[in-house]
Amino acid sequence: MKSFHKIIALTMAFLVLFSTSAFAVSMHYCGNTLVNYSFSAKAKTCGMEKIDQQKIPSTCNIAKKNCCSDKKIVKDQDEIKATLELHVPQQLFLASFFYTYINLFARIDQQIIPFKDYSPPLLVSDIQLLDETFLI
Template sequence: MALLVLLSTVSFTVEKHFCGDVLIDTAVFTEAQKCMMEAFEMEQALITKKNCCKDELEVIKGQDKLKLSKFEELPSIHKVFITSLVYSIFDLFETVDKEIIPHKDYSPPNLVADIQVLDQVFII
């Protein structure tokens, strides 16, 4: 949900560079690259007062108004729903008492010899 709000409120510009009627470069976050004719066109534009290269900026605006309402302004059915939702979510993460292990401190006796090997009794 937060990602959706972030993407809907982000604004950015798309810069396009045309040389004549041909699209040379398009850039979203950086400046569009100029064509090689740009320097030549600058000199010629001083003489003829015309320039065939042009830049276009397209601004894509995101949403700038977000409606924030207070809890008191909500209808009563929404208040009940939100309250029950929050209560049930917090109830899911209820802490459980620590489990008591009665034989935690018990250490088994040391084995002196393996009885099955001594008696040669094996499970087949």
């Protein structure tokens, strides 16, 4: 049962961490091929932008077309607006449900008998029979 609690706690911690954080992914494409991506900074380019038009010989009649593109995906905190509002009766129901559900599978320890190591006193005579006092 303790491992179940640890798994649930870890899952809830990751859920809170990822739901309250924002991140961005920067990607660089050459044509339809992903060349580079980065989570922290701008993605590195493939180097096609660095080719200088002056270095291309004038006899070359190839029209250069820029096929590279950059794409950025941003997940902000503003996108996470889904909140669950529970009123007092609903909160009470959920709290009692989870409490009874968790205790349903709780391991019941063996009963502790504090006097099991002691022997009973020696019976010299039956006092109830001598006094003729009987419990009904």
